[in-house]
Amino acid sequence: AQSVTQLDSQVPVFEEAPVELRCNYSSSVSVYLFWYVQYPNQGLQLLLKYLSGSTLVKGINGFEAEFNKSQTSFHLRKPSVHISDTAEYFCAVRNQGGSEKLVFGKGTKLTVNP
Amino acid sequence: GAGVSQSPSNKVTEKGKDVELRCDPISGHTALYWYRQSLGQGLEFLIYFQGNSAPDKSGLPSDRFSAERTGGSVSTLTIQRTQQEDSAVYLCASSRSGTNTGELFFGEGSRLTVL
Numbered sequence: 001a002q003s004v005t006q007l008d009s010q011v012p013v014f015e016e017a018p019v020e021l022r023c024n025y026s027s028s029v030s031v032y033l034f035w036y037v038q039y040p041n042q043g044l045q046l047l048l049k050y051l052s053g054s055t056l057v058k059g060i061n062g063f064e065a066e067f068n069k070s071q072t073s074f075h076l077r078k079p080s081v082h083i084s085d086t087a088e089y090f091c092a093v094r095n096q097g098g099s100e101k102l103v104f105g106k107g108t109k110l111t112v113n114p
Numbered sequence: 115g116a117g118v119s120q121s122p123s124n125k126v127t128e129k130g131k132d133v134e135l136r137c138d139p140i141s142g143h144t145a146l147y148w149y150r151q152s153l154g155q156g157l158e159f160l161i162y163f164q165g166n167s168a169p170d171k172s173g174l175p176s177d178r179f180s181a182e183r184t185g186g187s188v189s190t191l192t193i194q195r196t197q198q199e200d201s202a203v204y205l206c207a208s209s210r211s212g213t214n215t216g217e218l219f220f221g222e223g224s225r226l227t228v229l
Contacts, residue, residue: 009154034217043118043220044157044205051215090157099162099170100145100211102218106156 002027002093004105012111015083021076021108023091033074034092034102035065044090050074061085086112116140118221120206126227127196135191135224139208146189147209147218148181152202160204163189164211196228 007022025031035047048059055067065076074091091105119138127133139146148160159173163183174180178196183189193200203225207218 006156036218043222044207044218045220046217049215049217100164100209101159101162101170101172102147103159104149104157106154 002031002095002103004091004093004103006091006105006108008108009106010109010111012113013081014113016080018079019077019081019085019110021089021091021110023074023076023105025072025074025091025093027072027093027095029098030096032094032096033065033067034094035059035063035074035076036090036092036104037087038090038107039087047076047089081110081112083112083114086110118206118208118219120204120221120224122224123222124225124227126229128229129198130195132192132194133196133226135193135204135206135226137189137191137206137208137221139187139189139206140219141187143208143210143219144186145209145211146183147207148189148191149205149207150202151205151223157205160191193226196226198228201226201228 003026005024013019033050036044037047038044050057050067058064063078088107088109090107092102094102121136146163149157161171165186166183178194181191203223205223207220209218
């Protein structure tokens with residue numbers, strides 16, 4: 001069965017600083033990878049996804065992530081964060097083929113301080 | 115409607131009572147998912163439906179939990195004899211199955227508090 005580990009439960013940063021949120025996954029088959037974001041008091045929404053092709057994927061709000069198959073990682077990055085990026089970020093994995101179940105990590109709470 | 119709709123948004127119940135949570139997915143979405151979100155635990159998968167059948171219900175924590183979907187649309191999650199550890203936000207999501215994009219559209223959740 002697939003699983004996801006988000007290594008940091010909380011990440012505090014200052015505005016305009018770069019940030020990296022780490023995600024590692026485990027699966028016996030090829031996977032699709034996703035990052036979802038949950039802003040305070042809102043539902044989850046898709047930030048970006050990796051299905052195939054280029055390992056560097058770009059999402060909304062200036063975020064990007066890089067798929068590294070050898071390290072089974074899919075870290076999320078942004079070169080310069082804003083106060084409005086304060087949210088909880090969830091990495092998720094789904095096996096290619098088979099069940100359509102999407103398995104989420106426990107989330108990383110990003111807090112951007114002025 | 116335009117998005118996934120869940121009701122009630124908040125439910126407070128006493129230990130031992132049964133509760134029903136409802137999810138109305140986006141029109142035309144054939145796949146429907148239930149997750150549970152607890153503080154510090156992230157999103158815990160409960161069950162997913164493809165049409166009216168549930169190919170994967172491996173995440174239901176006990177036989178007190180059940181879910182059904184009728185008409186390929188509305189789904190109900192039922193928790194019998196609620197316990198305090200059932201307190202959480204229950205999230206529903208839907209997707210256009212078969213596209214393999216994996217994008218789930220989430221509702222805003224039903225917050226359950228068991229006293």
